[in-house]
Every structure is written in structure tokens, then in C-alpha cells.
């Protein structure tokens with residue numbers, strides 16, 4: 177079976193001044209089924225470095241990363257935007273919406289690569305926002321939305337291209353308890369409906385509790 181994600185013996189170190197920091201140390205795992213997988217571990221354990229590898233924002237010193245059966249080190253530079261845009265969705269702690277654009281326009285941005293007629297772009301963005309229960313806020317700017325609503329818009333943006341993998345970095349980090357819980361219920365529903373895999377770096381125990389799988393990192397290594 178082709179793994180959705182395959183991380184094989186990945187090592188990554190950084191040099192800071194005279195110090196050698198081992199961010200990832202021979203990390204290996206596979207994700208075979210669409211799921212929510214949490215990457216958990218204390219600050220500095222390598223979670224963000226690992227997510228960066230999945231998007232090929234960064235590359236291992238040694239070892240390999242494959243997504244959907246494709247070795248990421250073999251993707252040519254010129255194809256990287258296409259890989260990220262068509263195969264991946266991103267969700268960030270700070271939402272990262274464009275403040276001057278409406279919710280609908282923010283989601284439309286993710287469709288820019290497709291050269292769709294404007295009306296079709298608008299329709300798809302509106303449908304994605306409906307899916308996250310934001311159909312009543314299409315024309316609101318981010319500043320006119322609550323944190324939880326902004327994160328829903330960000331999830332619509334991440335999903336509008338129907339990616340096989342959504343990479344999320346502390347998506348509940350800026351939300352209060354109840355809003356975080358609602359967002360996690362939404363993610364669980366969307367994961368199921370769309371058969372998309374979510375990989376979520378987190379400190380949040382609620383995310384670990386709802387994930388089908390938790391990968392623990394400590395000092396750059398897989399921990400039990």
C-alpha cells in the first residue's frame with residue numbers, strides 16, 4: 177500500500193555559532209490511512225522542523241520523506257509550488273489570513289493557480305466556507321471575525337483544493353477551550369468526510385485525545 181506519508185531515517189541538524197543542534201535524529205514513521213495524526217512534544221523537540229520537511233520548506237541532511245508515494249527530494253524546484261498548492265493545505269496558529277481581503281477572497285487565493293473563471297473560483301470558495309459553517313460570513317474581513325471563525329476560514333482555505341495532506345502547526349494555540357474543542361470537532365468531521373490526512377503539531381492535550389495517532393518527539397527522536 178502506498179503510504180500517505182513516509183518518513184524514513186530523517187536527520188536534520190543546525191549549526192548555531194559553535195553549537196550543533198540536532199533537531200531530528202533518525203526519525204521514521206508511516207501514515208497509511210487517512211487520519212488525524214498529532215505530532216506532540218515539548219518546545220524544541222523538532223515538531224516544526226518535521227512539518228517543514230513534509231512541505232519541503234526544509235530538507236533532511238539524510239533520510240527521505242515521501243508524500244503520496246512521491247519522494248520529496250526528487251521534486252524539481254520549478255514543481256514545488258505546484259506540489260504545495262495542489263497536494264497540501266496549511267493551517268497556522270496565527271491563522272495567517274490576508275487582513276485586507278474578505279473571508280471568501282482569502283479562500284479564493286488558494287485557487288489562484290488553477291486559472292478558473294472568477295465565478296467558479298467564487299463558487300468553490302463559498303462552498304468551502306459553507307463546509308466549515310462560515311457561509312454567513314463570506315464578505316467579512318478577518319478583523320470582523322472571532323479567532324475561531326478566522327481559523328475556520330483558514331481551514332476552508334486549506335481544504336479548497338482537496339489536498340491529500342493538511343499540515344497544521346498549533347491550530348488551537350490561539351483559541352479558548354470551548355472554541356478549540358469546536359474546531360477539533362470540525363477537523364474530525366472534515367477528515368472523515370474528505371478522507372484527508374491531517375498532521376498536527378501540538379502541545380494541546382485535546383488534540384492528542386482526538387487524534388487517531390500520536391507521534392511523540394523528544395529531543396528530535398521518536399519517544400514512546
Ligand SMILES: Nc1ncnc2c1ncn2[C@@H]1O[C@H](COP(=O)(O)OP(=O)(O)OP(=O)(O)O)[C@@H](O)[C@H]1O
Pocket residue numbers: 190191192197198199217218219220221222223224225226
Ligand atoms: N533555523 C534554525 N537554526 C538553528 N536552530 C534551529 C533552527 N530551526 C530550529 N532550530 C532548533 O532545532 C530544535 C527543534 O526546533 P523546532 O522548531 O522544530 O521545535 P518545536 O518542537 O517545533 O518547538 P515549539 O513547540 O517551541 O515550536 C530547537 O532546538 C531549535 O532551536
